[in-house]
Amino acid sequence: MLIDLIAGARPNFMKISPIIDAINQAKTEEGKIDFRLVHTGQHYDKNMSGNFFKQLGIPEPHHNLGAGGGTQAEQTAAIMIGYEKLLLTEGRPFLCLVVGDVTSTMACAITAQKLHVKVAHVEAGIRSGDWSMPEEINRMVTDSITNYFFTTSQKANENLINSGIEKDRIFFVGNTMIDTLLKHRPRFSKPPVWDEVGLEKKKYIVMTLHRPANVDQEEKLKSLIQEIVDNSRNLPLIFPVHPRTKKMLQSIGISHDKLYMIEPLGYLEFNFLVEKSLAVITDSGGITEETTVLGIPCMTLRDNTERPETILEGTNELLGTDPKAIAPAMNHLFSGKWKRGKVPELWDGKTATRIVDIILQTLPKYSAPNLN
Template identity: 45%
Template sequence: MASAPSRPAEAATAEVVHIVGARPNFVKAAPVVAALAERGVQQAVVHTGQHYDDRMSAVFFRELGLPRPDVDLGVGSGSHAEQTAALMVGLEREFIERSPGFVIVYGDVNSTLAAALVAAKLHIPVAHVEAGLRSFDMTMPEEVNRRVTDQLSDLCFATSPEAVGHLANEGVDVERVHLVGNPMIDTLLAHLDRFDVDALRSRLDLPGTYLTATLHRPANVDDPAIVARLVARLHEVADDVDIVMPVHPRGRAAFEAAGLGRHERVRLLEPLGYIDFVTLVRGAAAVVTDSGGVQEETTILGVPCLTLRPNTERPVTITHGTNRLVVDSELPGLVAKILAGDGLGGTSISDVPPLWDGQAGRRIAAVLASELV
């Protein structure tokens, strides 16, 4: 594993193009964009439009201080094949016009895979931020995306030691791999004083004790029978504690059809911006989720996290954090234990995974600057 070089700030002539398309990408990209700006690196942000309404996209740019996208491809939704094909056509046009020195991709969404494929075929170097994460569940589209992207990437920026191990097991050259920490945590720590739970509680009229829920993955929201079972369990939990759930557009129709909001102690919200959402998580007694990013954020915030999945690509959140993989039948009992003060344990800012210290963006910028000059 290569270590990030320590170099003085210096300008680079080749342009770096960041590819972002969905809300988790924005949170990860913000500290990298800022750190490269500190070094005088010429850069551009291409927004693919995979997430396209204000609550899922534009609000993140405003809150995180990201520069306005230089390009918005406006691809929108569609099947995996339709969306990925449209992304590749639009990105190929941009890359040919710009001839970037590096293309930086984030996470595991379709925009990430499409950009890596196009750049590799055009012989443009690719850097993958959040490389090496593995759920070992090939039924997840994200697992396919991240595995292919890592094989195509010239630089693999890993957030945890086990991610480095996965890349080694898959034959990725050690010189391509850099353990840099987690840029999503950079963003959280940079905004920590903005997560004012009391102010949010007053503004949204939240109860003193509540559970936050957020569910959107296909395994949880695509099958009406599974959704109905989840709703029954959440209603059982709501008999004892209020549930506040910002509803992802992907699962809204399914949850509404199953009657999730019919329980008087279940409150459904529209998607929230970054600051409001993390504040909602920070103030919760516990979180029920299937989101990878939320698993990481609760590890830092010390909030018990119950992940409704059979696996996670972020096992470090279990070994270092407050996360536990659960099935729906476990929810009522585990939530009751947490409310009784006998829950999953807690963490502090000092008890976190290696290099989750708010400096990942600068480490990534240092490696990229050394490659560009």
């Protein structure tokens, strides 16, 4: 049984790594399953791709489609062309397994289905309701053509059922990104900025910003950062800058003696900072999951979230994108009254094993892929 594992962007690598481990374990025990790792090349910067493979112990991809950059349409087309060629020349797998909600997820799902290869979607069913986000379109398109749905929460299950998906094709398994977090937590490593700045545990704040609503308008981005600086009570602000944000920051010219704008960090270094921080300010969805499990207060600068469990159960609060919301949230943080939260159901480090068990034991009971 050959499974294509699709990875193309930084969030994918964290989600695919434990699945590779689980397949390798099952292969050793039963010899009934193997994988073909396909890197689409969506993220081609070393810090955004290569370092993650090394740190997370991901093997060299069997194939790299080399899609590179370009517009949404150009990148989608390049991935589809590359993956179609691979399927036609190297053979079709039993299953195409896609993760998350990036362009690679949608593009490979479409390509696989058109060549009669069934699709499984890990992290299926999450919804923000915000169609201005490319990720939301990717989620909706992918789930509309998926055969088997692996979900992270009961809310995701509800979203799929409400859209007409049969319950027996939905498998609530947990969160593979948390598998990765828990496995590598003992290996978190101190980045250079720790000693360079003289950071101390619980005496600094980590921030990340990359979404268009926050970084594509100069005045908006400047106002957000200024509010964070003004209300941080002179604590160091560690800001690993996403390439998208870096371009805008260069034109704004904003600076402050407690604002440390650094290059993107590797997985182990970034989570070292998060785990020891007082709080995180972000517009990333994945980071809200990690802070929930690590028990770190998190402020999300978005008007919506596809991960409501991080708010209802975890340490995350949704502030919106209005800079005026930052001051009251920071005051609440410094008052020591931030909620403690809890770890959501099945976020226990065993998700990938559940997925592989289902692939081996349950999916063969369905009709085999039609390869005519």
